[in-house]
Amino acid sequence: MPVRDNGAAGDDAGSKSDPAPAWRSRELLLRILSSAVILPPVVLLFWVGGPYFLALVTVVAAAMAWEWANLVAPRCPASLRRLAGLIGALMVLAASLAFEKPGALVMLIALPLAFALAVRIGSGNWTPQLLPGLFLALCPTIAIHWIREMPDLGLETALWLAFSVVVTDIAAYGAGRTIGGPKLWARVSPSKTWAGLFGGMAGSAALGAGLGSLVAPADPLLLAGLGAIIAVLAQAGDFAESAVKRAFGAKDSGRLIPGHGGILDRVDGQIAVLPVAAALMLLSGKSMLLWSWP
Numbered sequence: 001m002p003v004r005d006n007g008a009a010g011d012d013a014g015s016k017s018d019p020a021p022a023w024r025s026r027e028l029l030l031r032i033l034s035s036a037v038i039l040p041p042v043v044l045l046f047w048v049g050g051p052y053f054l055a056l057v058t059v060v061a062a063a064m065a066w067e068w069a070n071l072v073a074p075r076c077p078a079s080l081r082r083l084a085g086l087i088g089a090l091m092v093l094a095a096s097l098a099f100e101k102p103g104a105l106v107m108l109i110a111l112p113l114a115f116a117l118a119v120r121i122g123s124g125n126w127t128p129q130l131l132p133g134l135f136l137a138l139c140p141t142i143a144i145h146w147i148r149e150m151p152d153l154g155l156e157t158a159l160w161l162a163f164s165v166v167v168t169d170i171a172a173y174g175a176g177r178t179i180g181g182p183k184l185w186a187r188v189s190p191s192k193t194w195a196g197l198f199g200g201m202a203g204s205a206a207l208g209a210g211l212g213s214l215v216a217p218a219d220p221l222l223l224a225g226l227g228a229i230i231a232v233l234a235q236a237g238d239f240a241e242s243a244v245k246r247a248f249g250a251k252d253s254g255r256l257i258p259g260h261g262g263i264l265d266r267v268d269g270q271i272a273v274l275p276v277a278a279a280l281m282l283l284s285g286k287s288m289l290l291w292s293w294p
Contacts, residue, residue: 034257046159049148054096057141062089063263064141067254068133071244071264076126080119084130087115088137095142099149140271143278150287153215157287160211160223161230161277165269167207168200168231169238175199189242197235204231211289218289226288230273237272241265 045056065088069081091111097104112134119127148158176196184192208227212220241264245253254262264271281288 038257043159046148046162047155049155053148054093054145057145058089058092060263060267061092061137061141062086063256064088064137064267065133067256067262067264068136069130071248071250071253071262072133073126073129076130077123080122080126080130083115083118084133087111088134091134091138092141092145095138096145099146136271140267140274143274144270147274147278147281147287150281153217153287153289156211156215157281157289160208160289161273162270164204164207164227164230165234165273168204168234168269171203172196172200172231172235175202185239188239188246192235192239197232200235201228201231204228204234215289219292222291222293223289226291230277233272233276234269237269240272241268 042056045053062085066081066085069076069084073081091108094104094108094111098108112131115134116127116131119130144158144162147161148154150157172192173196176191176193176199179193179195179199181193181195183190184194184197204227205224206227208223208225208230209220212218212223241253245251252261253264256263257266277288284291
């Protein structure tokens with residue numbers, strides 16, 4: 001899942017008239033350099049697919065589950081936080097096997113139960129905090145893996161969904177800083193604006209329309225509308241993650257990516273978008289790129 005900038009719905013909007021402090025300029029440079037290093041291999045693994053892409057999403061799931069444990073239960077034994085990452089990765093592998101071998105569902109169910117038992121035996125009452133992180137890690141990663149492996153336009157669909165979130169954040173950041181204006185939900189994220197929300201929707205809609213004009217079976221107008229909806233879902237995911245961080249007094253979810261914070265900071269929008277998109281395509285039996293008007 002591609003790295004994104006942390007600007008959903010116009011982060012830091014309203015401060016455009018203030019000179020940027022030196023540390024912010026250095027942080028921006030670090031973000032650009034980190035993205036330049038991370039994005040090419042991630043896109044390559046998207047392109048190659050198969051076990052290589054599965055390896056990528058497995059590693060991402062492990063990082064997400066471990067980071068969630070660090071965020072919500074920092075006083076939990078480190079061994080259990082590392083175990084959360086391992087179980088998160090194993091759950092993705094079990095879910096991927098279940099597409100072809102339904103018996104793997106037994107393992108998928110057994111893994112979180114075994115983890116809950118290990119936590120209970122090892123440290124007492126951390127299960128309610130740690131267990132949600134396993135499913136938070138599983139859902140978007142197995143969703144993007146399943147979408148990528150779809151026989152018709154799987155690669156195109158997976159890249160479109162992932163980059164729709166990226167474009168949403170960039171457009172939202174630009175609109176929020178340029179226009180400013182009323183806040184979306186100041187109590188949870190004080191710097192996100194309505195202008196940023198609509199800017200993100202416009203950016204994602206434009207990406208959908210552009211893709212629709214390049215992919216022959218796709219409908220540009222329909223993909224533009226879907227792109228706008230994706231932007232709303234992505235920014236809802238951003239707000240949800242912001243609310244969790246605020247509840248636990250954290251500025252970032254972690255420090256895995258220099259200049260960007262944690263992995264959860266980078267994929268919060270995709271956590272909301274990918275499972276919904278995968279569920280809708282599973283119900284329809286085909287890629288969103290092949291949908292048509294009723």
